[in-house]
Every structure is written in C-alpha cells, then in structure tokens.
Amino acid sequence: MAKPKLKEHHIHRDWCKGCGICVHYCPKSVLELDENDKVCAVRPEDCICCRLCEYRCPDLAIEIETE
Template sequence: MAKPKLKAHRINRDWCKGCGICVEFCPKKVLELDKEDKAVAVRLEDCIACRMCELRCPDLAIEVVTEDG
C-alpha cells in the first residue's frame, strides 16, 4: 500500500480555538499556532499525511487532503 501524497491542509480558522492539540500531535512539527492562536501549516514539505492533526482536533477544524482521496 503506497503512502498517501499530500495535496493540501484545510484549516477552518473560524472553528479553530487555538488549543494546540494538533501542534503537539504532529510528528513532523508541520503545524504551529500563529499570532492569533490559530493553527497554521508552516512546513508542508515535511508533512507525511498521517492525519494525526485531523484525527485529534476536537473542533474538526483540520482536513488533510491527499491525492488518493
């Protein structure tokens, strides 16, 4: 089974409450909180599309989009 290839991170800034859970769970440190305490993907080239951020976000504010779906 091939690894999924990242197309995009969709972060709904209206839903994000800035809890930082996604930042802590990301194994590659792709995400950070910006000056407004909202999640932002700062190192997309490092993303392995593991979806930990998407799975752990309590507000459903993150979607990881891959080429396979």
C-alpha cells in the first residue's frame, strides 16, 4: 500500500480548546499551540498522516486530509 500523502490539516479553531493532546501525541512534532492556545501545523512537511491527532482530539477539531 502506498504511503498516504498529506493534503492539508483541517483545524477548527473555534472548537479547539488548546488541551495539547494532539501536540503531545504527534510522533513527528508537526503540531504546536499558537499564542492563542489554538493548535496549528507548523511542520506539515514532516506529517506522516498517522491521524493520531485526529483520533485523540476530544473536540473533533483536527482532521487530516490526504491526497
């Protein structure tokens, strides 16, 4: 099976509460919290599309779109 390739991180900023679960469990340190405590993808090129952020987000605020 071909490796999934990232298209985009869809982040629902209004829903994100800045708990940091996605940041903590990202194996490639792609995500960080910004100055407003909202998640943002700062190193999207490192993303391996494992979706651990998406599966563990309690706020359904992050979604990985692959090509």
